[in-house]
Amino acid sequence: MEHLAKTVGKGGRRMAIFGGIAMLLGVLAMMAPALTGMSIIFLLGALVVVSGVLRMLWAFQSGSVGRGLWQFAIGSLTLVCGVAMLANPLFGSAVMTILLAAYFVVDGIAEIVVGLRRLGGGGGLLLFGGIVSIILAVLIWTQYPLSGAWAMGILLGIKLFLVGLTMLVGGSAVRSLAANR
Numbered sequence: 001m002e003h004l005a006k007t008v009g010k011g012g013r014r015m016a017i018f019g020g021i022a023m024l025l026g027v028l029a030m031m032a033p034a035l036t037g038m039s040i041i042f043l044l045g046a047l048v049v050v051s052g053v054l055r056m057l058w059a060f061q062s063g064s065v066g067r068g069l070w071q072f073a074i075g076s077l078t079l080v081c082g083v084a085m086l087a088n089p090l091f092g093s094a095v096m097t098i099l100l101a102a103y104f105v106v107d108g109i110a111e112i113v114v115g116l117r118r119l120g121g122g123g124g125l126l127l128f129g130g131i132v133s134i135i136l137a138v139l140i141w142t143q144y145p146l147s148g149a150w151a152m153g154i155l156l157g158i159k160l161f162l163v164g165l166t167m168l169v170g171g172s173a174v175r176s177l178a179a180n181r
Contacts, residue, residue, distance in 0.1 A: 006178070008174060008177070008178040009174070009175050009178035009179060011171075011174065012170075012171045012172070012173070012174030012175035012177075012178060013171065013175055014171070015167050015168075015170060015171030015174065016167065016168050016170075016171030016172050016175065017171070018164075018167055018171075019163075019164040019165065019166070019167025019168030019169075019170070019171055020164065020168055021164070022160050022161070022163050022164030022167060023160070023161050023164030023165060023168065024164075025157075025160050025164075026156075026157045026158065026159070026160030026161030026162075026163075026164055027157065027161060028157070029153050029154075029156055029157030029160060030153070030154055030157035030158065030161070031157075032153065033149070033150040033151070033152070033153025033154040033157065034149050034150045034153060035153065036149075036152065036153030036156065036157065037093060037096075037148065037149025037150055037151070037152035037153040037156075038089055038093070038149050040096065040149075040152055040153075040156070041085060041089045041092040041093050041096060041149065042086065042089065044085060044092070044096065045082050045083075045085030045086040045089070045092060046082070046086065047082070048078060048079075048081055048082030048085060049079060049082030049083060049086065050082075051078055051082070052075050052076065052077075052078030052079025052080070052081070052082050053075070053079060054075070055071060055072075055074060055075030055078055056071075056072055056075030056076060056079065057075075058071060058075070059071035059072035059075055089149075090148070090149075093148045093149045093152070094144075094145055094148065096152060097140060097144060097145070097148055097151060097152060098144070100140060100151075100152055100155065100156070101137045101140040101141050101144070102137075104133045104134065104136045104137035104140065104155070104159070105133070105134060105137045107130075107133050107159075108129075108130045108131065108132075108133030108134035108136075108137065109130065109134070110130070111126045111127070111129050111130030111133060112126075112127055112130035112131065112134075113130075114126050114130075115127030115128075115129070115130055125165070125166050125169060126166065128162075129162045129163070129166055132158070132159075132162060133159065136155045136158060136159065139151075139155070140155060
């Protein structure tokens with residue numbers, strides 16, 4: 001039983017450390033929102049380019065010509081999308097802003113549901129985070145298309161900070177429970 005308590009305590013410590021790191025990254029993202037937003041677009045564009053090239057190469061491993069042509073076509077389309085994001089980051093920023101708003105809605109609903117289920121046992125912070133996520137989605141959508149890269153940086157920073165805070169509080173709670181056992 002003692003070994004289990006130590007293992008749980010270490011897990012809680014790691015969770016609290018990662019929460020602190022997420023909070024720090026969130027603050028940094030909020031301090032340079034446009035840089036953060038454009039960095040996300042360039043990183044995503046580069047990943048999509050690599051994905052397209054890999055998919056095109058993978059097409060040569062398919063078992064039939066028809067399947068290979070289909071995979072090569074999808075890889076080519078993926079490559080073109082990645083190049084378009086890198087060539088026109090403002091367009092990529094607009095698309096990502098819409099996706100970010102959708103993400104915040106889905107994430108917010110999930111956090112609210114989990115928070116309501118755990119309302120007596122520490123779900124209040126999750127409920128709060130879910131409500132903030134929904135508000136962030138509404139703010140992004142009402143400011144679209146002006147929101148762009150700066151909104152991604154600010155709102156992602158806020159979200160990172162809240163997730164980090166939840167992890168920090170949760171990790172601290174787990175450590176104290178493990179220490180009291």
